[in-house]
Amino acid sequence: MRKAKTQAHVFSISKHHVQSISMAIVAFIVMTFLIVTMLTTAGNHSRFSSSALHDWTAQMQSEWFIHILGNENRYYLDGLEDSSTPNLGTAVLELATNMNVEDPRTFLGRELPGFSAFDDTIAVAGEGTDFTTMSMESAPPPEVQQEQGNTTAGNDGEDSEQRETTAAVDDEDPLIHISHAHNRESFYPEIDEDEPFHPETNIVKVGEYLADNFRDYGLPVEVSADDIQHMLNERDLPYHQSYEVAREVVVENMEENDELEFFFDLHRDSVSAEHTTATINEETYARTFFVVGEDHPDYEKNLAMAEEIHERLEDEWPGLSRGVIIRGGSGTNGIFNQDLSPNSMLIEFGGVDNTFEELYRSADAMAEVLQEYIYEEIEEE
Structure with missing residues (x-):
């Protein structure tokens, strides 16, 4: 037992x-x-x-x-x-x-191929902004890239070395740098083309107009006129490396101009007019969208600036800003050269269906808000 x-x-x-x-x-x-x-x-x-x-x-x-x-x-x-x-x-x-x-x-x-485009995070949602109306990038078709690679993009036959250093610089040391990583992004109402990409009539005109506004406010500015698409084609690089090539231009300008503090990379969205157009005080505006890259350690500083500018725009022009999104991870650049400065922003101006008249109205509003912000930052220094 x-x-x-x-x-x-x-x-x-x-x-x-x-x-x-x-x-x-x-x-x-x-x-x-x-x-x-x-x-x-x-x-x-x-x-x-x-x-x-x-x-x-x-x-x-x-x-x-x-x-x-x-x-x-x-x-x-x-x-x-x-x-x-x-x-x-x-x-x-x-x-x-x-x-x-x-x-x-x-x-x-x-x-699902392409589904990762909806992986962005909405930091601040403007009017009508959700995951179905996110900012979308679109590359030129291969045949368009090849065709454009054989042009001089408005540089009147200058060689590639000269083209890579073209920038409109004020006599006074510039404080603001405006660039266009996708410089040939264009707008259907302004061109007679099947694709919204053009070597001359493109987003660069919006950058030049914005720069004129800054000068009116007494802020020295330089505008990069570099044809990034042509530089890509000359080096036989894919479209998604636009930001890497644009970075070379920005860094070069930073080395030449020690006073540069604020950097704005201007783009246009690929979505339709119903999402990129707003009527404010009986006038139509091309809506703006702020994109922040999260694949660098200090992205929250860029995010804070974008959110602040969004709020100021909404106070004066309700509905003009579509909001602020955070983009990173696989399938995208995720930095957008914003690691070069905490005062760096990627701004989408309108979409493929907007006109320069609408874009310039938005640039007027953006310049007014940004100049106030910049002067405040300078005074704090």
């Missing part, structure tokens, strides 16, 4: 040890999987940094962090409609796979 009890006791202990070892093995596998996922999904520029931790934790439900704080201070839980603890399994899934069960885009983005 005693022998049977002893055997039962031994068997019970062995079963308990087996369960403990099994749980430890499972926990080890899960933790290893999570660590490997974190190390392999972070970019080289952000590994083992605060920005990497921010990106990883951003994948998890924010309620988890509120509940953690709520364990120490119950007031944090008062603002929650549902004070129940979030599902641990869901949190582990989101952290391990970068998939959010509440956001279908995270499931489809890796499977």
Whole structure:
């Protein structure tokens, strides 16, 4: 009788040890999987940094962090409609796979071609702005790129070395630099073409008009007239490297002009007029959109500036700004040369269906708001 009890006791202990070892093995596998996922999904520029931790934790439900704080201070839980603890399994899934069960885009983005274009984050939504009306880039068709590569783009036969240094510079040391990484983006109402890309009638005209406004406000400015598309074609580079080539131009100008502090890269959107046109005080304006690249450590400074300019525009011209979006990750540049200065912005002016008249009205409004902001920043220095 005693022998049977002893055997039962031994068997019970062995079963308990087996369960403990099994749980430890499972926990080890899960933790290893999570660590490997974190190390392999972070970019080289952000590994083992605060920005990497921010990106990883951003994948998890924010309620988890509120509940953690709520364990120490119950007031944090008062603002929650549902004070129940979030599902641990869901949190582990989101952290391990970068998939959010509440956001279908995270499931489809890796499977459907082009779906990653909707991965942008809306930092500030202007009127009518949602994930169906996001800013969209469109490259020229291959045949158009080849055709344009054989032109001199309005430089009257100058060689490529001369073209790469063309910039309208004021006599006084410029404070503002205006560039156009996609310099041939154009507008259907202003050209007789099948595609909205033109070597002369394009977004550069808006940049020149904006610069004239700055000069009227007493702010020295330079406008890059470099034909980035021609430079791409000469080097046989793809369109998505426009920002890398434009960066060379901006850096060169920064080295030549130490006083440069504010940098504006002007573009036009590819969406239709219903999303890019606003009627304000019985006049039509080309709506603006601010794009902030998040793939560099200090992007929040650029974001703060964009949000501030958006708010000021909305105070004076309600509906003019479509908002501020954050763009990064695979499939896009994700920096847009904004790492060169905290006072750098990418501004979309209108879309393919807007006219220069509408664009210039928007440039007038933008210049008024920006000059106030710039003078305030100068006074603080």
